[in-house]
Amino acid sequence: MKKWWNKKRAKTRKRRRKVSNETYTFADGLFDLLFWIPELILFPLRIIFWLLKGVGKWIGDIFDIV
Template sequence: MRRWREKRKQRKQNKLDQSSFWNILVDILLWIPELLLLPFRLILWLARGFLRLIGNIFDYY
């Protein structure tokens, strides 16, 4: 009975290690495009906000 528990525990640990590696790999592959596009998105958001601010100032006059 003890050997069976040890084998089961060992298999579970091995399976956990493999899934962790693949999860990390997939996460990295999904984050690469996000990190590359983030600076452009920030620039666009700031430009839109600045242009809206200027537009609102001219609406008052």
């Protein structure tokens, strides 16, 4: 029984070490890239929209003063 228990414990410890080994795989990099592509495309468009909206409000405020 003791042999069996030691063998089982060794397998469990080996599996835990394998799972806890936090390596960055190719699939992780691919998923990161797939999540970042839309963000990189939309971010400049959002900035342009915010700038145009701010300039429009600024021009509207100037005409409200006059």
